[in-house]
Amino acid sequence: MSVETTSAETAAGNTVYVYEAPVRLWHWVNALCITVLAVTGYFIASPLPTQPGEASANFLMGYIRFAHFAAAYIFAVGFLVRIYWALMGNHHARQLFCLPIFSGAWWSDLFHQFRWYTFIDKQPRKYVGHNPLAQLTMFLAITLGGVFMLITGFALYGEGAQAGSWSHTLFTSWVIPLFGQSQDVHTWHHLVAWGIVCFIILHVYAAIHEEIMSRQTMLSAIISGTRTFRE
């Protein structure tokens, strides 16, 4: 990746096509899914105030859970398509799935990025794709976090779908014993969800921060796919 990130590419005024259409589409579908999942997930754990009237006249909890499950299915399918695109797309599409941990330059860039965010280094470095710190946090929160949420989520879903359902056979049957019991799976699913919320706060902030401070397009890059370097 660092080979591609030549100074010629990052020269001021230069525009590089980074995020292909499937990656951008996935990003925004994911953003929507995660928002729905986080909000509905919160209300599944801490439900809204009691609904008046007959039980048959209401289905609030049912709709909230339906939204959660539907968004989860879309997230899961998106995740699988995204893995396919990591194999088929350009090298930027693979950034989320493989960390170049054996590259000395990557580590050096990672520490530089950390120093840049902590105001120790004055000059930002420019990256065509994700900077190493962004890549690392995305890998932890979205790739690993996403896989964790999908596995625990479908394990909990399989409890309701019951024995014999695909989600019960594939996930519930081994995830519940692994954690000890269902309540533990709920707790961990909940904790990691909060972790992803924290990631989103940092992710959105870092994108805006870099757009302004590092003189390169971040926000428009994930919409149009091209990154332009200013100055």
Next chain:
Amino acid sequence: MKTETFYEVMERQGITRRSFLKFCSLTAASLGLAPALVPRIVNAMETKPRTPVIWLHGLECTCCSESFIRSAHPLAKDVVLSMLSLDYDDTLMAAAGYQAEEIIANIRQKYKNNFILAVEGNPPLNEDGMYCIHGGRPFVEVLKETAADAKAIISWGSCASWGCVQAAKPNPTRATPVHKVITDKPIIKVPGCPPIAEVMTAVVTYMLTFDRIPELDRQGRPKMFYGQRIHDKCYRRPHFDAGQFVEEWDDEAARRGYCLYKMGCKGPTTYNACSTVRWNGGVSFPIQSGHGCIGCSEDGFWDKGGFYNRVTGINTFGIESNADKVGGTAAVVAGAAVAAHAAVSALKRARSHNDQGKGGN
């Protein structure tokens, strides 16, 4: 002496053929078997020599025994108790002292690898097992010795299955569930504090009738009773789906019998048959009585903080906390860090612009 069959025992107990056949069909029904299997049960009962059962008590409160002897299904109670030659159960039997201990030795010899060992409670392992003494010896020794000759082991209740309250942190006696002490025998876990009486008798009946252990899930529990959650068969489930919850113990929703989810009911995470079989002869079960399920048949239910919290405690963090507190705090910290960082960035940028401006002049 020729070993008696179940039917011979029943006959001796004065049970009529008609009652015997009734029992067989009721047993088939309670085990969820097709009517076509009734003749097989009858045949097995008539021809099979009865299997002796040794019932050992470790660190426990005897609630499993209390539950067992109250099995509401009258025939199941009478017949199972008499036919299941409960040859040794120090709570129920008349013999005591050396006489009693001799029974274990005899059964172990006579029925080597052919008796069922039912364990109520668990062995504490600290101080070489001295926290639970059975006939002058640590219970763990008696358990290991007896288990070595048993065909299969039934772990009665949450004590034997998971450890239960005596294993609660910091577990001073190191109370240890049976399956962590005995690893070379098939173990059937029948968790619950106590387990439902009818579930207990049905598990024993199944094993004696079919001469094999019932189908178990990955955690070693019989699928027929622990395959579904309380929530899946709860009669208050419509209120859950509707979003109608009890918010306070004395509110209108509590009077109307709405869902106890917000009061910390563990029905959605508890695998047991309470909402189908119910208790005390099908009279009621906790949720029907207006109290949430505490999840007593689940591993670690005693160490999850309050019974009345939906989002349960996380003891790993050393303080009384839950996922919302931990996650919410992390999110607030992240937000504050972002705001502070943005402020510093803006300041630095303004200063560097000023510097550049001065340099230019």
